[in-house]
Amino acid sequence: xKKRVSxxxxxxxxxxxxxxxxxxxxxxxxxxxxxFCQNNILKAGxxxxxxxxxxxxxxxxxxxxxxxxxxxxxxxxxxAVVFDDGVKKAVFVEGDVIGYRDYDGIREQVxxxxxxxxxxxxxxxxxxxxxPTPGGQNADSEWNKQFNDKIISTVxxxxxxxxxxxxxxxxxxxxxxxxxxxxxxETISHITYDENAASQxxxxxxxxxxxxxxxxxxxxxxxxNPEGPIDNEVGILRIDDMSGRPKxxxxxxACHGTSLGGRNNTISPEWNGHMLEYVEKNIPGVTGIFxxxxxxxxxxxxxxxxxxxxxxxxxxxxxxxxxGKEVVNxxxxxTTTKPINPQIRLVHKDILCPRNYxxxxxxxxxxxxxxxxxxxxxxxxxxxxxxxxxFHEIGKRIKSSTHSKYPFIVGYCNGSVGYLPTQKAxxxxxxxxxxxxxxPISEHVLVKEIxxxxxxxx
Numbered sequence: 001x002k003k004r005v006s007x008x009x010x011x012x013x014x015x016x017x018x019x020x021x022x023x024x025x026x027x028x029x030x031x032x033x034x035x036f037c038q039n040n041i042l043k044a045g046x047x048x049x050x051x052x053x054x055x056x057x058x059x060x061x062x063x064x065x066x067x068x069x070x071x072x073x074x075x076x077x078x079x080a081v082v083f084d085d086g087v088k089k090a091v092f093v094e095g096d097v098i099g100y101r102d103y104d105g106i107r108e109q110v111x112x113x114x115x116x117x118x119x120x121x122x123x124x125x126x127x128x129x130x131x132p133t134p135g136g137q138n139a140d141s142e143w144n145k146q147f148n149d150k151i152i153s154t155v156x157x158x159x160x161x162x163x164x165x166x167x168x169x170x171x172x173x174x175x176x177x178x179x180x181x182x183x184x185x186e187t188i189s190h191i192t193y194d195e196n197a198a199s200q201x202x203x204x205x206x207x208x209x210x211x212x213x214x215x216x217x218x219x220x221x222x223x224x225n226p227e228g229p230i231d232n233e234v235g236i237l238r239i240d241d242m243s244g245r246p247k248x249x250x251x252x253x254a255c256h257g258t259s260l261g262g263r264n265n266t267i268s269p270e271w272n273g274h275m276l277e278y279v280e281k282n283i284p285g286v287t288g289i290f291x292x293x294x295x296x297x298x299x300x301x302x303x304x305x306x307x308x309x310x311x312x313x314x315x316x317x318x319x320x321x322x323x324g325k326e327v328v329n330x331x332x333x334x335t336t337t338k339p340i341n342p343q344i345r346l347v348h349k350d351i352l353c354p355r356n357y358x359x360x361x362x363x364x365x366x367x368x369x370x371x372x373x374x375x376x377x378x379x380x381x382x383x384x385x386x387x388x389x390x391f392h393e394i395g396k397r398i399k400s401s402t403h404s405k406y407p408f409i410v411g412y413c414n415g416s417v418g419y420l421p422t423q424k425a426x427x428x429x430x431x432x433x434x435x436x437x438x439x440p441i442s443e444h445v446l447v448k449e450i451x452x453x454x455x456x457x458x
Contacts (some may be wrong), residue, residue, distance in 0.1 A: 040086040042342035044239050045161030046248040046287045048079040049154040058137040060098040061129025062196050064203040064262030073313045074269045079289040080158040085344045090120040097125050101135040103415050113152045119348045124413035127292050128257040130268040164242050166336035169406035172234035172326040177255035179228025180299035184215040193221045196262035196305040220430030224307045231392040235408045238334040246286045252408040254293030254392050261304030264311035274320025282328045291410045294395025339379035346376045347456045351449045354439035369437050377457040380405040387415030391422045401451045
């Protein structure tokens with residue numbers, strides 16, 4: 001009996017010791033996490049590099065154009081903002097172009113040159129249809145030969161610009177954008193379904209004997225749909241130095257860079273570049289960076305070549321100034337503070353979405369599309385990337401899923417998988433569903449997988 005009591009006492013003693021050890025490590029973990037938040041501060045650095053060409057170059061975005069550019073109206077840039085939590089660094093890079101030919105190659109070059117891990121390099125573009133395209137027909141140009149080096153040098157200068165910062169956020173609203181899925185009326189005319197791709201009055205399909213084209217009421221075409229939905233939120237991150245002087249602003253909004261159409265051959269920063277031009281002029285000391293949002297079904301209020309509009313460089317600038325005023329007003333209302341949790345938290349996943357049935361018939365062994373997604377969180381700010389053209393309603397679903405005060409969708413980023421429409425849009429038809437690589441159910445597959453990713457950020 002005494003032996004049993006002794007054994008029981010030893011067992012209880014052992015359990016108590018184990019409990020104390022577990023409690024010790026739990027307290028240590030909490031202390032370490034708290035110490036990280038209290039003893040580390042967030043640093044940020046920003047830089048931009050002028051990439052406005054001095055030579056005539058081929059522009060991207062429209063098949064209608066004939067020949068290279070004929071001039072320049074405004075400047076285009078590479079912009080980069082780096083965040084450093086004392087342990088990890090992450091960088092957002094945005095170019096005033098329509099895309100890159102080798103996203104992974106550029107990210108690897110930046111990583112090798114700076115030491116920032118590959119997955120922490122967020123490479124995006126503003127999707128500007130009035131800018132030259134890297135590579136391709138411009139491969140032998142001096143502009144193209146210097147392009148990647150300018151991205152690397154911009155990130156390096158942003159790193160050199162690192163300093164402790166205070167941050168704050170705000171949400172503005174703008175209606176410079178308009179839904180572009182236009183419901184046609186019963187018409188018979190010479191105008192095609194997309195005057196910026198195939199026109200009978202301009203470009204390679206121009207003809208002296210135009211054919212009249214019939215449209216049936218209710219069909220969806222590219223054009224202005226003023227009654228259609230948009231995401232009118234302008235997401236804003238204000239970054240100040242520790243004395244409260246404005247340093248940088250990160251702007252996020254969903255709207256194609258297409259106010260200038262395919263008949264325009266003049267290089268332009270488009271509305272988004274003019275927006276940052278206005279912001280930087282009206283907030284002394286600030287450098288801006290813009291990340292394009294979920295703009296797959298969203299155009300500017302007017303698009304040269306569509307709905308009777310003509311390309312107008314001055315009106316495009318005015319469009320940018322209009323949203324720029326909203327950015328400045330919201331920026332000035334934001335109070336910045338040291339972030340409670342400056343830790344950079346990042347999750348990356350390659351999500352498999354089902355491929356559309358049309359493409360399966362050409363390659364029945366390849367049934368999925370790989371979508372590379374990165375979710376990054378700093379304090380109250382969450383960024384979710386998408387490597388292509390996401391419909392705005394899907395973007396809004398993802399933003400809501402972040403459970404973050406300031407959620408940003410960074411589209412056209414880290415790759416190019418084309419359009420991802422909503423399941424509803426497939427039943428309606430139109431330009432984007434006709435050209436997508438995705439099956440209609442992909443919207444729900446993507447959102448579900450991203451929701452699971454976001455849980456890991458908390």
